[in-house]
Every structure is written in structure tokens, then in C-alpha cells.
Amino acid sequence: xxxxxxxxxxxxxxxxxxxxxxxxxxxxxxxxxxxxxxxxxxxxxxxxxxxxxxxxxxxxxxxxxxxxxxxxxxxxxxxxxxxxxxxxxxxxxxxxxxxxxxxxxxxxxxxxxxxxxxxxxxxxxxxxxxxxxxxxxxxx
Amino acid sequence: xxxxxxxxxxxxxxxxxxxxxxxxxxxxxxxxxxxxxxxxxxxxxxxxxxxxxxxxxxxxxxxxxxxxxxxxxxxxxxxxxxxxxxxxxxxxxxxxxxxxxxxxxxxxxxxxxxxxxxxxxxxxxxxxxxxxxxxxxxxx
Amino acid sequence: xxxxxxxxxxxxxxxxxxxxxxxxxxxxxxxxxxxxxxxxxxxxxxxxxxxxxxxxxxxxxxxxxxxxxxxxxxxxxxxxxxxxxxxxxxxxxxxxxxxxxxxxxxxxxxxxxxxxxxxxxxxxxxxxxxxxxxxxxxxx
Numbered sequence: 001x002x003x004x005x006x007x008x009x010x011x012x013x014x015x016x017x018x019x020x021x022x023x024x025x026x027x028x029x030x031x032x033x034x035x036x037x038x039x040x041x042x043x044x045x046x047x048x049x050x051x052x053x054x055x056x057x058x059x060x061x062x063x064x065x066x067x068x069x070x071x072x073x074x075x076x077x078x079x080x081x082x083x084x085x086x087x088x089x090x091x092x093x094x095x096x097x098x099x100x101x102x103x104x105x106x107x108x109x110x111x112x113x114x115x116x117x118x119x120x121x122x123x124x125x126x127x128x129x130x131x132x133x134x135x136x137x138x139x140x
Numbered sequence: 141x142x143x144x145x146x147x148x149x150x151x152x153x154x155x156x157x158x159x160x161x162x163x164x165x166x167x168x169x170x171x172x173x174x175x176x177x178x179x180x181x182x183x184x185x186x187x188x189x190x191x192x193x194x195x196x197x198x199x200x201x202x203x204x205x206x207x208x209x210x211x212x213x214x215x216x217x218x219x220x221x222x223x224x225x226x227x228x229x230x231x232x233x234x235x236x237x238x239x240x241x242x243x244x245x246x247x248x249x250x251x252x253x254x255x256x257x258x259x260x261x262x263x264x265x266x267x268x269x270x271x272x273x274x275x276x277x278x279x280x
Numbered sequence: 281x282x283x284x285x286x287x288x289x290x291x292x293x294x295x296x297x298x299x300x301x302x303x304x305x306x307x308x309x310x311x312x313x314x315x316x317x318x319x320x321x322x323x324x325x326x327x328x329x330x331x332x333x334x335x336x337x338x339x340x341x342x343x344x345x346x347x348x349x350x351x352x353x354x355x356x357x358x359x360x361x362x363x364x365x366x367x368x369x370x371x372x373x374x375x376x377x378x379x380x381x382x383x384x385x386x387x388x389x390x391x392x393x394x395x396x397x398x399x400x401x402x403x404x405x406x407x408x409x410x411x412x413x414x415x416x417x418x419x420x
Contacts, residue, residue, distance in 0.1 A: 006317050006319075006419070008317055038146055038277070039146075039181055039277050039279065041386065043384065045393070045394065045395030045398065046395050046397070046398070047333065047334045047395070047397050047398055052237040052240070052241075053237070053241045053242075054187045054236065054237050055187045055233055058222055058224075060222040061222045061230065061233055063221060063222075064220050064221055064222050064230050064233075064234070065233070065234060065237070068213065068234050072212075079347060080344050081340045081343060081344055082338055082340040082341045082343075082344050084338075090341065090344050093334055093335055093341055093345075094344070094345060096333075096334065097332040097333070097334050097401075098378055098379070099237055100332070100383075101332075101383075102384045102385065103241075104181050104183065104244060104384060105183060105242065106148060106181065106183050106275045108275070113183070113185070114185065115187070115273065117186070118185065118186070118187055118241075121237075133395065135386045135388070135393055137317075137318070137319050139146075140146060177286050177288055177417075178286055178417070179286075179321055179417050179419065192377040192380070192381075193327065193376075193377070193381045193382075194327045194373055194376065194377050195373055198362055198364075200361045201373055203362075204360050204361055204362050204370050204373075205373075205374060208353065208374050212352075238378055239377055239378070240380060243380075243381075243382055244321050244323065244382045244384060245323060245382065246321065246323050246415045246417045248415070253325070254325065255325030255326050255327070255413065257326070258325065258326070258327055261377075279286070279419055280286060
């Protein structure tokens with residue numbers, strides 16, 4: 001089909017606690033009707049939070065994610081040199097680059113073409129990250 | 141050049157064993173002739189498998205990847221709470237978000253513009269993941 | 281707005297030492313004026329280097345990144361089987377797939393729509409990686 005549109009939306013997410021949160025529905029509510037075919041590109045405008053795709057059903061997956069990443073990069077790691085913004089800051093930066101800040105999802109038949117078990121996670125790595133900004137760009 | 145096309149393809153991959161597998165040629169065989177210039181966006185529709193780019197030559201790289209990720213997130217980790225789908229399930233979810241489910245590659249001169257040593261890997265994290273679904277969206 | 285352009289640029293980066301380096305300005309200097317609205321997709325054509333987004337201010341963040349990833353995947357890991365290209369090679373491959381080779385950033389009002397603290401990092405994982413090739417594709 002002819003590609004003819006770039007649509008862009010700046011979304012401010014709700015205030016989430018530290019951890020992994022399913023935000024698929026919150027994002028979709030902030031968007032107009034999607035085009036028939038295209039790409040939705042999600043970009044979180046921060047360096048201590050990330051977005052990823054994972055299981056949309058059992059919350060224990062998200063709890064285990066939080067435990068795993070905290071064990072991998074503990075807040076109280078002694079050798080960190082970047083400490084001026086708090087013990088949770090440098091770990092948050094590392095986690096953010098491991099998970100990533102940009103995510104592209106195909107749009108098919110006017111919907112995000114997600115697998116059955118896929119949902120979009122906000123990964124909030126700070127203790128008090130506040131309301132995170134997400135840019136959504138739709139190419140169709 | 142004028143951008144005028146969105147093309148989209150749903151591919152079902154072969155059944156791969158747990159591990160890292162080079163699938164560049166399998167994907168290319170499933171696609172029509174690529175446009176002169178654009179982007180190919182690959183999206184795997186699962187939460188326990190991932191796609192990445194890495195060395196396309198020596199299979200020992202892919203073996204070492206499997207060993208590394210299994211050591212990083214062992215199947216028998218005692219503290220996991222999400223265990224109802226088997227010992228390999230939660231580790232597969234974590235690995236999938238570390239590697240990622242979406243990947244964009246430029247298209248130049250009618251070909252994927254990959255570096256000399258780059259190939260596309262399917263990262264199969266389940267013991268019996270089955271045939272994985274991959275969406276390819278081409279913007280040109 | 282109407283989408284009408286695909287622009288593509290092959291950039292050769294400066295020669296960087298092993299570590300994490302802020303390259304936002306170097307990339308922008310290599311690009312023409314950006315379109316009003318769109319996506320910039322960055323793709324590094326290597327398997328032992330990566331690109332990510334992280335803090336653009338304090339260099340100690342980038343130093344701690346280097347320390348963290350070297351502890352996570354040490355050069356002298358005994359069980360690696362892929363050793364023919366040097367002790368830093370297999371760790372570089374693993375790090376590259378953890379961080380990733382493709383990155384998309386929205387373009388808004390003729391600029392990369394980065395958050396206040398966001399910058400683009402080159403992640404050079406080899407001791408002597410040389411000048412890395414980066415493809416930038418702009419869809420607008």
C-alpha cells in the first residue's frame with residue numbers, strides 16, 4: 001500500500017513505582033485509531049527507565065524481573081563511582097541500556113500486531129522516577 | 141527518494157532447538173525482492189524468544205552465547221516465583237527482554253545493509269519453543 | 281503530515297578506545313538538516329560494538345558502564361570456546377547483543393526528540409575496534 005503518513009504523539013505516563021508495569025492499555029488509550037498497516041515506534045525519553053515487551057498475564061513474571069535485575073546490578077554496589085544522584089541511579093542507567101529505550105511494533109489490520117502473550121512493559125528503575133514521557137511515532 | 145510503500149510479511153520460522161541460530165537466509169527466502177532504499181523491521185511475536193544480530197561465521201560464538209545466558213539466568217534458580225510453566229520459562233522471559241524482540245536493519249541497493257560479519261540470530265530460550273512467528277515490515 | 285522521504289547516510293565514526301563514548305554531536309554533524317517530523321534509525325554495522333542511549337552529562341556514568349560490563353563478561357573467562365580472535369572478542373560479541381545494534385529516535389520540529397539527559401553512546405567493546413561504520417536512515 002502507499003505510505004503516506006507520519007503521526008506523532010507525546011504521552012505522559014502515570015506515576016509508577018519502581019518495578020515492571022504492563023502499560024499496553026494505557027498507551028493505546030492515548031492514541032487515535034491506528035492505520036491499517038504500518039509501524040508504531042515507542043521511545044521513552046529517559047535514561048533510568050526503559051520499555052520492553054514481555055508476558056501480559058501473570059504478575060509474578062514482573063516481580064521476578066525486578067528481583068533479577070536488582071541482583072544483577074545491586075543498588076549498594078561498592079565500586080560505583082557515579083553516586084551523586086543516589087544509590088538507585090547508576091544501576092538504573094545500566095538497566096536502561098540493557099533493556100533499551102526504543103521499541104518498534106508492527107501495525108496490522110488497524111491494531112498492534114502483538115503475539116498472544118505480549119504486552120508492553122514500562123521498566124521503572126528509580127525509586128521515585130515520576131511521570132515518564134513516551135513518544136509514539138506511527139509510520140504508515 | 142519518495143517513500144511510497146509499506147509491505148508486511150508474517151513468517152513462520154522452522155522449529156529450532158534451544159540455543160542461538162543463524163536465520164538470515166531463511167528470512168530472506170521468505171521475502172520478495174527488497175526495495176532500493178528503506179528499512180526492514182523484524183518483530184518476533186513471543187516473550188520467550190528474541191532476535192539479535194551477531195557473528196555469522198563461527199558456530200562457537202553461538203554456543204558460547206547459550207552457555208553465557210544459561211549461567212546468567214540458570215533454569216534452576218531457587219528464588220523464581222513464576223514456575224508454573226516449567227524451569228526454563230522465567231529465564232526465557234528475562235533473556236527475551238535483555239536481547240529484545242524488535243530489530244531494524246537498513247535496506248540499501250535492494251539488500252539488507254548488514255556489515256560483513258553480521259547475521260540475524262533467532263534466540264530460542266525454551267526447551268521446546270516450537271515454530272516461532274516473525275513479522276517483517278518494510279518501509280521504503 | 282504526508283510521508284515522502286527516505287534518506288540514508290553511511291557514517292564512519294572516529295577511532296574510539298574501548299569503552300562508552302558520547303557521539304550525539306559527531307553524528308549530527310554528519311547529517312543534513314533533519315525533516316520536521318519522522319524517525320531516525322541508527323544501525324551499527326558490527327558485531328563487537330553497539331549503540332545505546334544514556335546520560336549525556338557525567339562521564340563517570342560511562343566509566344561505570346565499562347566496569348560493569350567487564351565484570352559481567354570478563355575477557356579471561358575460562359569456559360569460552362571462541363578464542364581465536366583474542367580474549368576481548370567473545371565478550372564483545374555478547375555485550376553487543378545485550379546492548380543492541382539498532383536504535384530509533386523520533387524527529388520532532390527538525391530535531392532528534394531526545395530527553396534532556398539523553399545522548400547517543402558508542403559502545404566500543406574491542407581493545408582496537410578501529411573506525412566503526414554507522415548507517416542512519418531517516419523516514420519522514
